[in-house]
Amino acid sequence: MSQLELREVTKRFGEVIAVNRLSLQVEKGECFTFLGPSGCGKTTTLRMIAGFEDLDEGELLVEDSLYSSSYRKFYVPPEKREFGMVFQAFAVWPHLTVKENVAFPLRIKRRPSNEIENRVKMALTSTNLMKFKDSYPGRLSGGEQQRIALARAIAINPKVMLLDEPLSNLDAKLREEMRFEIKALQNRFGFTVIYVTHDQAEAMALSDRMLVMNYGVVQQVGKPLDIYNKPANRFVFSFIGLSNFIPVMIKEGDAFIEGTSQIASHNAPRELGPRAIMACRPSDITFVPISEIDDEKGSLGVQALVIRRTYLGDIVDLKVKVGSVDLRIQKNARSPCPREGESCRIRFNKVIWYPEEYPKESKNMTENQPKTSSSAS
Amino acid sequence: MKDLSKSLKKIDVSTVILIFSILILVVIVAVPVLLIFLTAFFENGKFNIAGVVKVLSDPNTYNALLNSFIIAAGTTLLSTAVGTFFAWLVARTDLPFKNTMKALFLVPFMLPSFIGALAWKVLLSPRSGYLNKLIISIFNLEKAPIDIMSMGGIIVIESMYLLPFVFLQVEGALERMDPTLEESARISGASLFTITRKITLPLVMPSILAGALLVALYSLSHFGVPSILGTEKGIFTIPTKIYERIYASGGSFSAIRVGTILATILVISAALILKLQDVLLKKGQYQVIAGKSMRPVVLKLRGLKYPLLIISFIYIFITIILPTVTIFLVGGLKTYGLPFQLKYMTFDNYLKIFQWKMTKDAIWNSLYLSLSAALVTMLAGTMISYAIVKMNFKGKFILQFLGVLPYSLPGTVIALGVILTWSGRFGINLYNTAAIIFVAYIARYMAFAIKSSSASLSQVSDSLEEAARACGATHWQTLKDIVLPLIRPGMISAFFLIFLPALRELTTSVLLYGPTTRTIGVAIYTLNEDGETVKAAALAGIALIIIFVGETLIRKFLAKLEQRAVRVKEIENVAA
Numbered sequence: 001m002s003q004l005e006l007r008e009v010t011k012r013f014g015e016v017i018a019v020n021r022l023s024l025q026v027e028k029g030e031c032f033t034f035l036g037p038s039g040c041g042k043t044t045t046l047r048m049i050a051g052f053e054d055l056d057e058g059e060l061l062v063e064d065s066l067y068s069s070s071y072r073k074f075y076v077p078p079e080k081r082e083f084g085m086v087f088q089a090f091a092v093w094p095h096l097t098v099k100e101n102v103a104f105p106l107r108i109k110r111r112p113s114n115e116i117e118n119r120v121k122m123a124l125t126s127t128n129l130m131k132f133k134d135s136y137p138g139r140l141s142g143g144e145q146q147r148i149a150l151a152r153a154i155a156i157n158p159k160v161m162l163l164d165e166p167l168s169n170l171d172a173k174l175r176e177e178m179r180f181e182i183k184a185l186q187n188r189f190g191f192t193v194i195y196v197t198h199d200q201a202e203a204m205a206l207s208d209r210m211l212v213m214n215y216g217v218v219q220q221v222g223k224p225l226d227i228y229n230k231p232a233n234r235f236v237f238s239f240i241g242l243s244n245f246i247p248v249m250i251k252e253g254d255a256f257i258e259g260t261s262q263i264a265s266h267n268a269p270r271e272l273g274p275r276a277i278m279a280c281r282p283s284d285i286t287f288v289p290i291s292e293i294d295d296e297k298g299s300l301g302v303q304a305l306v307i308r309r310t311y312l313g314d315i316v317d318l319k320v321k322v323g324s325v326d327l328r329i330q331k332n333a334r335s336p337c338p339r340e341g342e343s344c345r346i347r348f349n350k351v352i353w354y355p356e357e358y359p360k361e362s363k364n365m366t367e368n369q370p371k372t373s374s375s376a377s
Numbered sequence: 378m379k380d381l382s383k384s385l386k387k388i389d390v391s392t393v394i395l396i397f398s399i400l401i402l403v404v405i406v407a408v409p410v411l412l413i414f415l416t417a418f419f420e421n422g423k424f425n426i427a428g429v430v431k432v433l434s435d436p437n438t439y440n441a442l443l444n445s446f447i448i449a450a451g452t453t454l455l456s457t458a459v460g461t462f463f464a465w466l467v468a469r470t471d472l473p474f475k476n477t478m479k480a481l482f483l484v485p486f487m488l489p490s491f492i493g494a495l496a497w498k499v500l501l502s503p504r505s506g507y508l509n510k511l512i513i514s515i516f517n518l519e520k521a522p523i524d525i526m527s528m529g530g531i532i533v534i535e536s537m538y539l540l541p542f543v544f545l546q547v548e549g550a551l552e553r554m555d556p557t558l559e560e561s562a563r564i565s566g567a568s569l570f571t572i573t574r575k576i577t578l579p580l581v582m583p584s585i586l587a588g589a590l591l592v593a594l595y596s597l598s599h600f601g602v603p604s605i606l607g608t609e610k611g612i613f614t615i616p617t618k619i620y621e622r623i624y625a626s627g628g629s630f631s632a633i634r635v636g637t638i639l640a641t642i643l644v645i646s647a648a649l650i651l652k653l654q655d656v657l658l659k660k661g662q663y664q665v666i667a668g669k670s671m672r673p674v675v676l677k678l679r680g681l682k683y684p685l686l687i688i689s690f691i692y693i694f695i696t697i698i699l700p701t702v703t704i705f706l707v708g709g710l711k712t713y714g715l716p717f718q719l720k721y722m723t724f725d726n727y728l729k730i731f732q733w734k735m736t737k738d739a740i741w742n743s744l745y746l747s748l749s750a751a752l753v754t755m756l757a758g759t760m761i762s763y764a765i766v767k768m769n770f771k772g773k774f775i776l777q778f779l780g781v782l783p784y785s786l787p788g789t790v791i792a793l794g795v796i797l798t799w800s801g802r803f804g805i806n807l808y809n810t811a812a813i814i815f816v817a818y819i820a821r822y823m824a825f826a827i828k829s830s831s832a833s834l835s836q837v838s839d840s841l842e843e844a845a846r847a848c849g850a851t852h853w854q855t856l857k858d859i860v861l862p863l864i865r866p867g868m869i870s871a872f873f874l875i876f877l878p879a880l881r882e883l884t885t886s887v888l889l890y891g892p893t894t895r896t897i898g899v900a901i902y903t904l905n906e907d908g909e910t911v912k913a914a915a916l917a918g919i920a921l922i923i924i925f926v927g928e929t930l931i932r933k934f935l936a937k938l939e940q941r942a943v944r945v946k947e948i949e950n951v952a953a
Contacts, residue, residue: 050564078563085564091557095579104575105565152565162564 001064003028003192004049004160009058011044011216018044020216021058028159031186031193035203036213037239042196043164045213049194050085050162051078062160079108084153084191088165090145092137092152099124099133102151109156123151126185143174150182154189161186163195167202179205200240204228212236234354237279244285244327246278247356259323262302262345269353277354282317282330287337288345301345309340320346390852391768395776398764401757402779405820409794410644410782416797417637432638441618442642444528444607445597448614451532452539452596457589459536460543463692466685468551469577470676473686479548481693483541487928488697489881490538491601491898492917495905496700497534498605499707499914501525505714507703526610535602537696539595543588550584551577569676583658590654597650598643598787600884601898605905615639616789620888633796640790647785701921708915726915736916738893739900740923742811746896747879750818755872757819758826759834759864763856765827766834767842783824788884791820795889809891817885822875829874833867834860866938873931881924 002025011019019041026032034042047053048068049060054075060068067076092101102123106116124130127147137145146166153161163182167175183206186193197203203210204224212219212227212235220232231237234245248255248264255268255278265278288301307326308319311333318329318337329346331337338344420428432438466472467479485493500508501523509521516522524530558580562572578585600616608617619636626632678685706717708726715721730736765773765780786794795817799807807813837860845855861868883898890899897920904913 050560052560052563078560079566079568081564082566083564085561087557087561089555089557091555091561093558093562093576093580095582104562104567108562108566108571149561152561156565 001028002026003030003063004194005061005064006045006049007059007061009045009048009060010056011041011048011053012056017216019048022216022218024211024218024221026192026194028192029190031183031195031206031208033195033197033203033207033210034213035197035200035210035239036219038198040213041216042198042213046162046164046194046196049160050083051076051081082156082158083160083162084156084158085162086146086149086153086164086166088168090137090142090149090169092145092148094136094138097134097136098129098140098148098151101137101148102155105152105156119155119157123155126154126188127151127181142170143178146170146178147181150185154185154191157189158191161191161193163193165196165198168197168199175199175202182206204240212239214239231279231352234277234279237352237354242282242328242330244280244282245354246280246322246325246327248276248278250274250276257302257323257325260302264302264348265351272353272355275356277356278348279352279354280327280348280350282328284348284350285327285329286347286349287331288347301347304344304346306338306340306342306344309337320344322346390856391770394760394764395768395770397757398761399776399779402761402776402782402823405816405823406782406786407779409791409798409820410786412797412802413637413640413644413790413794416634417641420634428634429638432635437613438618438635438639441613441615441639444603444612445614445616447528448531448535448603449593449596451528452535453589453593455532456536456540456592457543457585460540460588461547461585463540463689464544464547464551465573465577466689468548469573470678470685471682472678472689473682478689478693481697482544482548484693484697485538486541487924488538488700489601489883489898489920489924490535490599491605491883491902492704492921493538493696493700494534494602494605495901495910495913495917496703496707497525497530499703499910500699501530507717526606526612528607528612531603531606531612534606535596535599538602539592540696542591542595543585546584546588546591547581550581554580573676586657587654590650590657594647594650594787597646598789598884600789600887601902604902615643616787616884619789619793623888628796633793636793637797640787640793643787643790644785647787651785704914704921705918707911708918710911710914713910726911727919730912730916730919735895736900736912739895739897739916740919742814742894743880743882743897746811746814746818747876747882750815750822750879751872751876754819754822754826754875755830755868758823758871759830759868761823762827762830762834763860766831767839780827781824783820783827786820786824788821788882789888791817792885792888795820809894811894814886814889814894814896817889818875818879818882821882821885822879825874826871829867829871830864833864837863869938870935873935877924877928877931880927881920 004024004026006022006024009019009022010017022041022045034045036042044053048055051068055068055070057070059066059071062081066072066074067081068074093104096104099120102120103116106119111119120133121130124133127150129144129147129151132140132144137148140148146169149166166182167178170178179202182193182195193206195203195206207224209221209223210227211221212232214235220227220236227236228240231240237243238245246257246264248257248268250256250268250270250272251274253266253268253270254263255265255276256262257264268276268278302322304320304322304327306318306320310317314333315330316333316337318331320327320329327346418424418426418429433442463482467475467482472478498506500506501521503509503521503524503526506521506523506525509523512518512522513520525534554577559572559576562576563569567575598616599614600620603612603614604617604620607613608621613621619639622632622635706722707713709722709724710717710726711721711723730740761776761780765777795813796808799805799813799816801808807816841859841863842855845859846852850858881898882896883902886896886899887902890896895903897916901913901917901920904910904916
């Protein structure tokens, strides 16, 4: 029995298909993230789970009981779903004190007063808000206001917690802190989390599993590391982490970058035809030490010219020209690397192959399955 | 010589602005108010509180005071309750034709309340009201069922025409409110009824109160409705009492003195209301404006949908259509009192309005007075708000105080102050000329101009001016090339904000008009007083057409302007 199940859910706004036939199962106690650019349908999906939006097609089940169904025109109203929810703009009520904000859902549910007292205390303690319990939210900082929203959501001890970009209104440092706080709260109370974000680092840090969406279509579902290592398509590759997409020509399994004579990879998949895209993360490119260069063997790196070198603290970011393409490379700042204007040889350690034509909209996640290979052999 | 040229050089643009700002505010606002207080409390150069007590203990003035407060309180309660209800209905339910309804609820803004009162007197006066007669004949009654010429009548009619103040405030607040504030209550398990009661209403309470206080302020100093519906029955309020005293005595000083005492009470009450508004707004200023806009929670009315729609339409019919149609019908009658049948109707009355000297003068007077007053007030107001918002100097608080003073000056008070100032006391006698009305209009609408220009000036970031100065522009060039172009939309809307209400002004001009300086409002009012109901209605009909056409054209123009202003604001935001 999964905690939450979506079956072929579709939502349209006029002509636009916001969510297209989305099916999904979230397990109990899981932290599940919807990741995607703005307008990809992730928030709409969350609002359908919360009950604020009706479904145009499909069904939603919670612990095997029906919550929303377009076929039966049946919807459990949001106030009866007993979920906790945290919004991007905090949505704490400015006319109530911190304590009153947190107690509100419990009062609505007419819990006995000593239970309210205990639960509010528990929620405020676990979010470090006890000292503010009698202040009004308007006087508190953004991070504190978002903690009130969290406390309010956990006070009712919900089975499912819905978080709609809860950290996007906070500054970078606070965002990182709150990430760990949310994770710690989840570990402590064991609720299932559905988390919506456009920040891939946030998604990677928090999720047990995540779903990448674009144009209302699911691109990939999986564990964060799997998605990072085996992105299902070019969109996922480029959305998660930095990327180089290098157009290459393929001759009998050898890939050449236009304008160069050295082989960039020996393991190009033949089925892609004469032209393909070789995708590579900036950190997966290495410089070949001069001592190893031997053009006769033809396997020791591609000729490149360093156009720009920038130190970003502990990493160094380089822009190099290879034939007619510009590539981005990132290395540890302490490792040896060529200077601006210097020629060098580079090697692609880990690449993923995609067909040359980049499909604008992937209709299905099973299309464009990646061909992972390693050329370091 | 050298010293003189040095000091002449020192007189730069900011000094000029400062001097003129203070001068205008002192002459137009401070002196008249001061003279009112002096006249009220000093007799023959001596402080005399006994005279004040004597005037106030006179049952005539005492009753007028009481009536004013009862009417203000009643009007405030009624229009706030009804206005909030309709605002909620339009903003938060699935009422059909929402946008149309929203526009219709604001139409009473266009309808001058004294014209509305005139229509209702024609319909519901106890003896000859057309509607009363109809009801008597249908139900075979002995006596008219409704007497509009009563305290209750005045409250109801005033409420109808002041309701848009509340509606606009509350509807706007409901629309701007962050919908997740309500959604988070809903996910907490609260029903829509509970959310409305515990979240929505408390959050828009500051806006409700702001609207209510605006109504109270307006109603307290309002002349038209109580004078048309009350005077005949002996119901006086402060403004109508002042008018009655001054006219009964032909403008004698003792009458003016009684007027100043009553006016002082008006000023104090108005100042208290404004202070209260300030305190409430500060206390309840919540940031509830949404960052990311989603459709708000909409209450499904289900079975109540059409009954409530019908109630809304009935309300709009009663407040807008019925009185407007009545005015035009009465204006077309051959003689007042005849039934509305085609054979008794004529177009002559309307044509005569443009031939008869008195009405022709009135239309012309209103047009040029409101246009010139709007232009001058807008320019002066822009200058004064520049001094208040952008300049730093010693004693700025004096200018700030003088700048907010016009807010708390009811039209009646301004008229009295202007009479005291410009009747020869300082060597200039403008009494019975159009100029005295012009001066009074400037004082009356200065608050609008300052408010509007201050708002647009405070959006022009200081760095824009500093950047121009850094590029080598003089202060004057900076004003001309940077500041004025940026606030031009604000200035234009300030102009219309003054022009439109000045066009139909009655409260101030009724105390100031001379034989040839009637305004449209005064002409309608005096025609009605003289029993020329048909002519009054015909002129009112023409006034309604002028107002409606003017307002529609200006609204379209302002909408275009606003689009441009939004673009400027976007640039500003990027700059910030």
